[in-house]
Amino acid sequence: MSTPLKILKNYWGYSQFKYPQKKIIESTLARRNSIVLLPTGGGKSLCYQIPTMLLDGVCIVISPLIALIQDQVNSLKKKNIKAIALTSQLNQDQIITAFDNLRFGDFKFLYLSPEKLQSALIQEKIKQLKVAIIAIDEAHCISEWGHDFRPSYLQLKILKELQPNAIFMALTATATQKVLDDIQQNLEIDNALLFKKSFQRNNLHYNVITTEDIYGKTLQIVRKINASLIIYTNSRKQTKEVCDFLLKNNFKSSFYHGGLSSTQKNIAYTKWMKNETPIMVATNAFGMGIDKPNVRAVIHINIPNSLENFIQEAGRAGRDDKTAYSILLTNKSNLFDTSTRFIANLASTKIVKNIYHHLNQYYAIAIGETPSKLFDFSLQEFCHTYTLKLLQTYNAIKVLERENILLLDENYNKKSTLKFLVSNSKVFDYINLKPSKSKLIKLILRSYGGIFDHYTIINEYTLSKKLNCTKNNIVKQLNELHTNGIVNYNYKNTTSKLSFLVPRDDKHTINAISKNIEQQNNLKLEKLKAVISYIEDSKTCRNIQLLSYFNETLIKPCGTCDNCLAKEETGNLSPIILEHIITALKKQPYSSQELATFLNHPESNILDSLKILLEKNKITITSQNKFKLNV
Structure with a gap:
């Protein structure tokens, strides 16, 4: 050696x-x-x-x-x-x-x-x-x-x-x-x-659950697992919504997304790692370098854009090789909305050409010119100027970046931050003295959580639109609050920097990459279809589906995913599940969701069994929509 x-x-x-x-x-x-x-x-x-x-x-x-x-x-x-x-x-x-x-x-x-x-x-x-x-x-x-x-x-x-x-x-x-x-x-x-190395994880049990009440089902799962887990959403706004929902139901949670300051991210990450807040609600920005061994479940409450993303995120559960769960919650409406939004926000060649033209207009760049400077860039202000869709515009800019036409530096850490320096009661005392600041202060308190505890990134432009005034007016008011000792306000003029990498040529530049644009859009659509196919296939073992996508062959079904368990129980529906339901209802009435929470059977089988018991007049439904045994 x-x-x-x-x-x-x-x-x-x-x-x-x-x-x-x-x-x-x-x-x-x-x-x-x-x-x-x-x-x-x-x-x-x-x-x-x-x-x-x-x-x-x-x-x-x-x-x-x-x-x-x-x-x-x-x-x-x-x-x-x-x-x-x-x-x-x-x-x-x-x-x-x-x-x-x-x-x-x-x-x-x-x-x-x-x-x-x-x-x-x-x-x-x-x-x-x-x-x-x-x-x-x-x-x-x-x-x-x-x-x-x-x-x-x-x-x-x-x-x-x-x-x-x-x-x-x-x-x-x-x-x-x-x-x-x-x-x-x-x-x-x-x-x-x-x-x-094979993608097969024997300790990770895959489940797709169809439910009309995504939040309610999430709460049931969290209550049942009662351990460290990650909940993935597709939007920054929803991370906070779900986190607040869990906090109101007495579950210690944090949220994490790309728009938080580094301080906020570190606080959320540290609390989660130390199990002070065992539940993390996050976008896919939460994932890089995450290596917590005792995550018992990863829950997706939105549909991932690809099976590549899905298997990476699900794979953050059970790294200690103990039993863990990947749970994807969905329904027909969710599937339809995801597909519709996905197609609506794709940046076609026509859209990319339009955005590129507006960007050159926005910064007054002449035909044939390649500016050497970095430009301050606010996506929201740009979209407002030309009445553009926010996400579609962002996707178009990312296409231009991918094709080396421009560079958008979103990590340019020049973002305005704000923190209240006085107590909540003193803030309202100040409002009574200065009623002209009332609308702004109340909007900030509604919009940003934790602003009394730590510095929070704020967006003056967003605040100005909500209050129907100019951004400069918001900056002026915040500076006054800073001078009066109510807040500590650090103003920065931009959240991003944008630079142009090629000379302006509105037609040729985009025409040269049109084939790439359409090919990538088609590829993204095919990847989304693969996710939807995975969700809708209720017969094939989940592990077989996933491994097949990555060119692996699993001859024997895993026996632990929702599809495998459903197959095992279909033939023995009456003697197994019926007995468990009857035993549970002897104690007290339960709803179908409550039965699905603590009985270790697929929800669809629970519902089928309840129908059988109703037909046989073994149970009845109460006025509270719960099932009880007939005496």
Whole structure:
């Protein structure tokens, strides 16, 4: 055994690692290129971090997500390992200093986005480094058939020219065979070993529950499981709504979405990790770096956009290998609304062309001009100016970003924050003295929770629209509240920065990418259809469905999902479920939902059994719509 492998025995708990992590690390130390497909929670980052610590040279990590980059850099710093992230907030001098640290200091990791790699300065600086490993994270982004295609990933092959002797590793958590083929071909990774771990999780039980009362059913599940869990929604607004609903029902909960400040995110995350608030209600912004072993369930109360997203989010349950549940709540109305909204918000070629034209108008950019400056950008103000749909416009801008036509920096941390410095009672005393501030203060108190406890990101433009006044008027009033010591108000002029990457050409620019736009829209629609098919298939084992999508074959049904359990019980409906219902009703009357909550049978079978008991006159329905035994 070589010296590095001997060191591994006591490094970061290496002896506790499982297949294929050990094989990947050992292969990398033997200087073999690799493509790594590990499900979420599989420890992908360790596969390149550990070899880097044992090899001479730095590791370059390409990642599309600024938040994920920051998360990994912070994690390494906690281990006293020096890492650098090249973000848009670094100027040229800071970038040069960062590369000097990588060349002459003891920094081991360089994180950057694929867009940053397009800089001639950064390419020249990378060429001067001694690089041990190049890790391409979220490698599925290189494939047009992936669920998050980014054309900038197609330019990553330049790394082979800049560092021909580096070990290359492409990593992803979800990829079909078509995507894996594209990764190898487009990255030109020679003689790559494929390390693939099955998506099958024997301890994770998949359930799709049809219910007209999504919130009520969520409450029943939370009450029954009574442990740490995650509830995923598709909107920021709904995270707070569901969290408030659970709090009113005495369940300690936090909420998390991309619009919160870093302080708010950290507070919510820390409370959840410490089980102070065991339930986290979140959008898919909550997921990167999440590794809590005792999550007993992941509940989706909206329909995910793809099975790739779904299996990643569901996979955050049961990482301690104990029994856990993935529960997706739905109904016919939910399915119809999701499909309708999805299609309505797709950015077609025509829409993208329109948005691109308005953006150039908005900033008074001349035909043929490529502005060098960064522009302040507020999506809401832009949409209001041209009477545009918010989500559709955002999707169109993301298309323009994906095609390297412009860059939207949503992580430009220049957001206005507000915190009340006096008690609730003193706020209302102030309102009595200054009635002109009443409407604004009351609107803020209704709109933002926790604003007495911590600094909260606010949007002056949104407040101005609700009060039918100008944004400047809101800023003026807030500054007065700040001067009077009522609040601490930090005003920032923008929430995002936008830059144009190509000369303005309204027709040719969009026509050149029209094929890509329509292809991606069709792909997104096919992925949504795959999710709906998974939901509506009440016969096939859930595990068989999911594994088949990812080109795996499961011969024997899992026996633990809702479809498998329903099959087992169909033939024995009367003697098993009927007996359980009768036993329960001997104690007191129950509704069908209450019976489904504490009886370990699918809700559909409970309803079928109740019909049989009603037909046989064994039970009756009370005025409160509960079932009771006939005496």
